[in-house]
Amino acid sequence: MDTLLEVRNLQTHFFMAEGVAKAVDSTTFSIRRGQVLGVVGESGCGKSVTARSIMRMVRPPGHTVDGEILYSRPDQDGQGASIDLLQLPATGTEMRAIRGGEIAMIFQEPRASLSPVHRIGDQITENILLHQEVSPSEAEEIAVDMLRQVHIPLAEQRLDAFAHQLSGGMCQRVMIAMALSCHPSLLIADEPTTALDVTTEAQILELMQGLQADLHMAIMFITHDLGVVADMADEVAVMYLGKVVEQGAAADIFRDPKHPYTIALLESLPRMDQRREWLQTIRGVVPDPYSTLSGCPFHPRCADFIEGVCDEIVPEPITLEDGREVRCLLYTEHAHQERPPVAEDASHS
Amino acid sequence: MREYILRRVLQLIPTLILISIVSFTIIQLPPGDYVTTYVANLAAAGEELSEEEIAALEEHYGLNQPGYIQYIKWITNFVQGDMGLSFYWDRPVNRLIGERLMLTMIMSFFTLLFVYAMAIPIGIYSAVRQYSLADYVFTFIGFIGLATPNFLLALIFMYIGIKVFDASAGGLFSTEYLDADWSVAKVWDMLKHMWLPVVIVGTAGTAGTIRVMRATTLDELGRPYVETARSKGLREGQLTMKYPVRVALNPILSTIGWRLPEIVSGTVLVALVLNLPTTGPLLWRALMSQDLYLAASMIMILSTLTLIGTLISDILLAWVDPRIRYGERGTT
């Protein structure tokens, strides 16, 4: 499978009166064509900002200061020539053609994401007319077709509805229909089900899975819910404080997490196959984004913290045998110098 | 729609009755009446009136009857279009205020136009270019505009007019048109004079509306649906006008009628300073001399016109935006 999008060393910082918040701080990961990448992490770890950086939609005081976002255009014949999205002007013609046309996005609050004063139909056809050379009536047909594909009953009538007349789940379906109306090769879904109730969430997830298979697009699925990721994702990237600390095949990561943060995250999850009196929590809180921690950013909360190593050396991503990337000093020679690799690690998990 | 208009018009009736009572009562409140003031003035000038003469005067003006009878007489005639007699001018009120009222209405209309024509574009610009130099300049001017009472503004403009342009800024007509009949030339002359009072009366409203427009646009600019629009690849300017501005305009336009009382007030006050031939100076003089029917009729008419203006703007908006008809109104 070829790589659709490769993010290298992405740095998006917010320049606030209080200081510089490094929301995304040298993030590296990649998404393959037609696959689902789950991006997980606690609130404030930079998931959403990463998504907006890819869309080039970061608003001041935020700025993407460094990195590369290599995007291979799907319809380039033969050798998928890739372009660096960060080299394009954020509001220029090329970037706007990609945005909405080739990379689409859906958001956390489906109802608030639709305009309160425009009809559903207007908002969907707007997207189609922007990116496809069709007449308004053709665009309307496409819109109806898309609404049917996302299982909205009475699609024609719904074109005239306003957002406040639809339920949250319906609104998210409309958002999906709108996002997919131009057959993007990548859909960025920023916590699309967080604001929905559990049954609606299941329906939306099922819908997204079906559409993903039908349209053969890649999805970058951002969530803080590991259970959702386990259902949806082929690959998983775990983020902590603006960095991807572990990326690999979903199955591998759930079976055998390597990074102490991933381990801790998984331990905080209720499981059907194990009896536990208490769910584990991760001690401490996410430090405030203005602070600059020395060494590994996770060290103050890490269960396997090695003094003199983790708080001094900044870990670089390393590739393990099974192809996954981990940003942790436990898997480098630094850990071996001080003490044997954490054998008791297994007893933790 | 017809039902909505009917409902609103019916709602107007009790309000109007209340206003008529209030207007009449206010003028009745001070001790004494026009005759006592008149007699006192004559006495100050050294002229004494006999008891009979005073009684005859009271009879003449209908002031010897109890207040409520005076009210009922006045209001029944008022409804039929006869507003009674002005004591001071000794002329029918109708003839006194006809033209002045029209001028007041024209001035209020232009002021309303001025407020919105200035405030909306500036408000949008300030929001989109938040913290730009122009935003600071507009914000600063807005603060000054809000803080300067319009009659003071009128004084300052008149001072500038005399010092810089060596011309008196007062009045609505050039001398040659003062008593002329209405003609195209007179209307043109009036419009040339009207811009100044319109700017003066409209400044505070403009400043206020800019602030509201800026704040609501700023609010809307951060909404998720704007991000959705951006994620479609819309051009920035296009998406700003189509989405956040459109939403921000709603409450501003739907409260257009609420500006009227403020503007009519301003017109009255500024007209006094600039000595405009509108209702302001007449009302002032009527109040000062306890000219009962003239003052009450004028307060009544000004309030009624304000209410009708508000009603018309509401109906127009309900016609434009169906959601208002169902009781959803913008709030400020």
Added chain:
Amino acid sequence: MTSAANPRAPAAHDATASPYERGNLSDLLEAEGTISESRTQFLTPRQLMLLRFRRNKMAVFSLWFLAFLYLSALFAPVISPYDKTHRFNKHLYLPPRDIHIRADDGSWRRPFVYAVTIETNKETFTRDFVEDRTQQYPIQFFVKGDPYKLWGLFRMDWHLYGVENAEEIGPVFLMGGDKFGRDIFGRALYGARISLTIGLVGVSIALVIGLVLGGLSGLYGGLVDNLIQRLIEFIRSIPTIPLWMGLAAAMPADWPQLRVYFGITIILSLLAWTTLARVVRGKFLSLRNEDFVLAAQSAGANQWYLIWQHLVPSFMSYVLVDITLAIPGMIIGETALSFLGLGLVSPTVSWGVMLKDAQQVVEIAIHPWVLWPAMFVVVTVLALNFIGDGLRDAADPYADL
């Protein structure tokens, strides 16, 4: 915003020593700027509000300025060099005095004035004041002058500044004199006592009415609410100025000035309460279904306890904003009415009464300094607006710090 933003290095924080956790405000403000400021989750809402307000330089400056103005009004007889009724009959319409610090030979001196004499301009036939530059009269501080009784208690006769022999050489009028030869600056300070307090008194009356009626409206709803809402709509639909004018004209001319003063405050607050009542009602309605109110209710709190312990504190900050923003309207209202001769009248001194002298354009054209009281009005209203805005921003619990 540029990317070269402030790289203020946040110090590593020692959690135990952080003043944010102790919640002590003075420590907190002291520490502000030295410690990473994101740890505000330990502050009470009120402390947060104060912290945010203090960040707004314009609002803080305005607050100090207003405090200064109120103090000046309080000490008006001391600061003002002459009594508010003191007429310098030889110096009618004396322009603002030039205070010199350099003599004609170029040497620096302590502040002084030259004597002024009246000369008739041969061309325009106007009477102009001309400086007689032969002798310098230094400005003196803490000079004896018109006797007065400070706050009706202390018999005193010294003033902050003045010159000797003012009747002959001309009084020190910083902002010029009026048609009776009275000091406009000093009178403006005396006038501030009326103009500045009328807003406070009026707003207090409006607040009481607004709290009661707005509270009733929000608490009981139904018919009561409907009636009160109609009343508010009714009042707001009448053009203010004609109504005010009518009401003000209704006050008998022979009323003592104190009664007129209260009459005017009542007239002004008759309108202002509607805004406050709306805010209070809105807050009552929205808070009624908040979780913390429901929680208190289910914990068995009685209604009055609930209102005073939970509802009122939680909307007081919003009401404070509206109070601040209502005062300017009252100050302008009093000025307008007195300006029209419908409010306070001479010998009472208020900014509006003083501005009455500026009604004639001719007057302004020849003696523009009679507009000085307008400056006081504008600046005061401006300051109040800045403070109100600062409070509004500070009261927003969701605003970023």
